[in-house]
Amino acid sequence: MTTEATPGVLDDYALALFAAARGEDMLDLVEDQLFSVARAFEANDELRQKLSDQQIPVATREAIIEDLLGEGAAVITRALVSFIVAAGRASQLPGIVDAFVDAAAASRQHVVGEVRSAVALDEQQQRQLAQALSRATGKTVEVKVVIDPSVVGGVVAQVGDQVIDGSVRSRLQQLREGL
Amino acid sequence: MRLRALVASGLAAGVVLLSAPAAVAMEEEHEIPVGVEENSDLGEEELHCLAEQVAAFEALEANPEAGSRVETCEESPNPILPATNEIVWGGIAFLVVFFLMWKFAVPAIRKGLQAREDRIRSDLEAAEAAKQEAENLRGQYQQQIADARAEAGRIIDEARQAADAMRRDVHESAEAEATAARARAESEIDLTVSRAQSDLQREVADFAVRLAERIVERNLDRDAQQALIDQYIAEVGGLGGNGRSRGGNGSGGSASDN
Numbered sequence: 001m002t003t004e005a006t007p008g009v010l011d012d013y014a015l016a017l018f019a020a021a022r023g024e025d026m027l028d029l030v031e032d033q034l035f036s037v038a039r040a041f042e043a044n045d046e047l048r049q050k051l052s053d054q055q056i057p058v059a060t061r062e063a064i065i066e067d068l069l070g071e072g073a074a075v076i077t078r079a080l081v082s083f084i085v086a087a088g089r090a091s092q093l094p095g096i097v098d099a100f101v102d103a104a105a106a107s108r109q110h111v112v113g114e115v116r117s118a119v120a121l122d123e124q125q126q127r128q129l130a131q132a133l134s135r136a137t138g139k140t141v142e143v144k145v146v147i148d149p150s151v152v153g154g155v156v157a158q159v160g161d162q163v164i165d166g167s168v169r170s171r172l173q174q175l176r177e178g179l
Numbered sequence: 180m181r182l183r184a185l186v187a188s189g190l191a192a193g194v195v196l197l198s199a200p201a202a203v204a205m206e207e208e209h210e211i212p213v214g215v216e217e218n219s220d221l222g223e224e225e226l227h228c229l230a231e232q233v234a235a236f237e238a239l240e241a242n243p244e245a246g247s248r249v250e251t252c253e254e255s256p257n258p259i260l261p262a263t264n265e266i267v268w269g270g271i272a273f274l275v276v277f278f279l280m281w282k283f284a285v286p287a288i289r290k291g292l293q294a295r296e297d298r299i300r301s302d303l304e305a306a307e308a309a310k311q312e313a314e315n316l317r318g319q320y321q322q323q324i325a326d327a328r329a330e331a332g333r334i335i336d337e338a339r340q341a342a343d344a345m346r347r348d349v350h351e352s353a354e355a356e357a358t359a360a361r362a363r364a365e366s367e368i369d370l371t372v373s374r375a376q377s378d379l380q381r382e383v384a385d386f387a388v389r390l391a392e393r394i395v396e397r398n399l400d401r402d403a404q405q406a407l408i409d410q411y412i413a414e415v416g417g418l419g420g421n422g423r424s425r426g427g428n429g430s431g432g433s434a435s436d437n
Contacts, residue, residue: 119404125412132416152392152405153399157415164418166411168395172388179384 010092014099017080021100022107024076033077033103034067036099039146040068041090051090061085107117113141113159116148116167121155133159 021030045079047068051061062082069078098112099145105112113133115121121129126143135140137159148156153168261269399407 092368108379117404118399119401119406119408121408125405125408128412129408129415136418137417152396153404155411163417166407166414168399168407172392172395175391176384176388179380179387 009089010095010099013084013087013089013092013096014103015135017084017096017100018107020080022103022172026074026076027104027107029074030077030080031101032082033073034097035101036082037068037077038094041093043148046098048091051076051085051093054171058086058139061090084179108142110140110142111137111159113143113157114146114149116146116156118149118151118153118168120147121145129155129157133157133164136164137162177178 017034018027018032021027038153041051045146047064050056050064054060062085063080065078065085069081084090084096089096091123100110113130115126117131121143126145130141130143133143139159141159143157151169151178152169152172154171156170157164
């Protein structure tokens with residue numbers, strides 16, 4: 001089985017996930033849970049390595065997914081993640097999930113704004129940030145928050161190809177380059 | 180033909196010369212007194228005259244009146260003028276000999292002389308030509324020697340110039356290599372110094388930034404984080420529709436396209 005990450009293949013998987021979630025009328029829940037799984041997958045090298053290792057039996061990798069999602073995860077979310085891992089596309093899970101989130105937002109005439117912050121944003125901050133990003137980009141933005149300690153402080157938002165970086169990390173990097 | 184003419188002229192001359200004295204002797208013969216023949220130093224005419232004088236003296240002793248004849252004999256001997264008949268015969272013989280000589284001998288002699296002259300001239304010309312050729316050869320040899328000397332001098336000059344040029348080239352090459360090596364060494368030293376300065380500067384910057392990160396992380400409590408987030412939201416909201424402005428207070432956002 002090929003593991004080649006082409007945009008067309010990612011979009012096909014994303015559209016399949018999107019159709020399944022919408023068919024179950026659980027699009028928003030599945031979207032949030034898949035997004036969390038994808039970010040955890042990106043942040044954890046060991047998890048990424050184990051799920052991508054074809055030598056590890058599928059049952060073992062599914063058990064790892066069960067542990068990762070916990071008891072609160074929807075059945076369809078577990079099934080979709082297991083489906084991606086069983087298909088040998090675990091290494092492309094973040095891309096597939098991002099395409100799925102984009103498709104879900106597009107179905108609502110929205111775009112996804114991925115926001116990285118060292119600390120969590122409350123509901124009001126997320127709403128204000130979504131409004132601010134919408135004004136800045138001219139599109140209706142849905143905010144997806146990713147807790148990333150490497151940001152140190154502040155926020156980095158990416159809407160499509162546009163990045164608005166207000167993190168302490170970038171300031172420190174600018175300071176390093178300036179020195 | 181020429182030999183035959185010479186033989187004929189010689190025979191004619193011999194006949195004439197032998198016949199003339201014989202004729203004279205036949206015409207007049209005198210008895211030479213005994214004792215006079217022994218004197219071989221006297222000439223024939225003198226002998227005849229002496230014989231006549233002896234005969235006249237004897238006749239005078241016998242006849243004293245006949246003294247006039249002795250006086251005549253004493254007056255007639257002329258050592259230069261020969262007798263008339265001798266002159267006539269001698270002249271005829273001379274003319275014959277002269278004619279024969281002129282007719283046969285002289286052309287042959289002239290021809291021989293001409294041939295000899297031609298041969299001598301030819302020999303002289305050949306000798307002159309040989310001499311000229313020898314002169315030419317000597318000139319050529321001298322020219323070749325001069326050319327060889329000039330060539331040798333030229334070769335020596337060229338070799339000297341080549342040696343000078345080679346010495347200059349080696350010297351210049353050595354200087355160039357020394358200069359290049361010095362430049363390389365200086366460049367490497369400068370590069371090393373620059374690299375060391377750059378490394379030191381980077382180390383200092385990294386240290387300063389790490390120190391700043393620790394200070395920031397230590398001071399970034401939850402309230403400060405929330406304040407940064409609120410400030411970011413306010414600044415992004417102030418970007419309007421362009422999405423390109425940059426925060427100006429040190430904690431705002433910067434927009435870029437990936």
